[in-house]
Amino acid sequence: MTASVVEIKPGDVRTRAEIRALFGGSPQGGICPSDDKQSVNLYSDPDVGEHLGYYDGWLAEEDELGPVFEYTGAGKVGDQTFDGIAGSGNRAILRHAEQGRTLRVFTRVGKVPGSDTKTHRYLGTFALDGTQPYVWRRIHGEDGNERNVIVFRLRAEGEVQHAVQDVIPPADETLAEFVPFQMVTAAMFQSDPATSGDLPLPKPRTPKRTTSRGVAPNTETSGTFVIPAAFSARLSLRAATAATVAVRHEAELTQAYRARLEAAGHQTGAFQIKVKGLTSTLRTDLYDATDHVLYEAKGSSSREDVRTALGKLLDYSRYVKSPGHQGEPQRIVLLPSAPDPDMYDLLDRYDVGLIYRSDDGRFVGDAVI
Template identity: 75%
Template sequence: MTTPQIKPGDIRTRLQIRGAFGGSPQGGICPSDPKASVNLYSDPDVGEQLGYYDGWLAEEDELGAVFEYTGAGKSGHQTFEGTAGAGNRAILRHAEQGRVLRVFTKVGKVPGSDTKTHRYLGKFTLDALEPYVWRKVHGEDRVERNVIVFRLRADGEVQHDEKDMIPPARETDGEFVPFKPVTAVMFEDTPATSGNLPLPSQRTSSRGKRKKPAPNSETSGTFVVPEAFGTRLSVRAAAAATVAVRREAELTQAYKEMLERAGHRVGSYQMKVRGLTSTLRADLYDATDHVLYEAKGSNSREDIRMGLGQVLDYSRYVKMPEHQGDPTRVILLPAAPPPDMYSLLALYDVEVVFRSDDGTFAGNVVPGFQRLHSLE
């Protein structure tokens, strides 16, 4: 007997979905080796109660649209470790394990029963450049916790419907949050994200048109990615970008540890901007000295210009009750910038911190740096 085909937009029960794509009868993340699939179930009602939304971001980049899916774990901090992190690991390692991601969203129940129905959105893969981000949320009990938000790209035909969009923020606000590296596996010898995350095969919606960013009454501008990640992104460019992200994460981690050894309270800063569906997150924030950092994986002119724009953008939203005014803005680099870049950054009152050849960090805002050099 042939298994009925399920196409994007089709509504089915979980029993019917299991017949086509395998997986367990319950749970939100359901891997299936026989069907080479990891089935992701989203329930908008449950997500909202737990402080998050799954769905499409209105703000697209040059690779197209992103669908955000929150990892497993309804209470406490989410993890990739142990039994609690098994589902999240299945998503992170789907490509190297030869499985595709399939997304389903709850739409209702079979008439006259309690059997839930789910709409199939289609096949996805993790974003090759930024597979996931850490985010701080406030659940139904208002307890703060860290969750894993996976960034999914369409892998073929998908249903990209307005009703699956993440709602835009009603107000602009921000908060100091714990620092979490972009991905913990970036520091392993053979990270799961190295060379295994395919590029999305489709960069437009199923309607064949690029979606326009949502109107933003408070912040204008266009969200873009580096010039190297343009319309014809090559596998080589994607691999180089992944290496750059890994270097940036390692650099940020090393500088954070240095600040903490100096007794500073360090984390990140998370922002919601009115009218945007995206959640912004600055790389590093020093709450002791009120300093905002934007890290880059290289000291190239292109990266410095991008970092300049990001730190100027993010710094507008950093408000801490113990500090007055805007934070000091700094670009964190793995090596000294070209000499003429200092004058460009000085025009915008932006400092530079870079890692020296001996592994130490140099810059006017580095704790002890000014005192040390005044004695020379």
């Protein structure tokens, strides 16, 4: 193989030297920005990722916009960050649209015969999901310690290879692990250079292709208590849509009530839930570990959002267990304003409480701290 490559198409296997000839970037590292090629090249190594406690790849479960590719940020030890030198690669991904760069994903497949030169398969071009560009996830690191990692949610831009071997493996065992709340430096999620800028808005999905792959049974789960770090991320978008505005309002509302709980001496966090047979990871909005209360926040008080919050609470609360507390947690919907009157009756029917923010900024409702 030589570095004089005319074109690289999804599915093609190339060395890093050949990739750099077209798309630039550094000769090593997982996140490789290139100014002159207007590219951010993302290299994934399945063996390394599994060793470090995570998987990069396609989620088997699709949402209304289609498939999502998850890519874990940079940083092998300790909490990942968007701040400083350690967070430079993660900032490059988060700000790719603002800086006019395209995300290109490659996965390692082997080596050139007779040498130690690694080869990588090209998956195609991507962009960050416009409404949820990344999530925080709690994993066990290489040193055995728990840490917070940034998991970017990528959407296909143009032609991509969606191969079966690149799908994240489903959860195959139950592991219920309670992790106390740990404070994280504000720079991880409040740094203006990291969290401001333009993100691409979601595109309408294309028709889903049929597949013969079966769906594994979803009979067991694992839950992990983690910090709700993503709540503090404030995204400035070029073109606001109802979805993106709601996401921002939800984050601000949750952060405000979380601050209220912590001011009262309560331990707060969230639950991270892996469901057996699924590749995706569920995450609750807010959990009060002191009083065993699970909150689901919404960015608007519309009928649709109240019903969505109700459904999530009924789903998530089945898996939320905490030492020192018996049974399922108290369930409360957190809203930015009062909903329609009949929504109170709906929530009461399922024994779900309601807290909302009044016009003067006060929180009103059930069990307000």
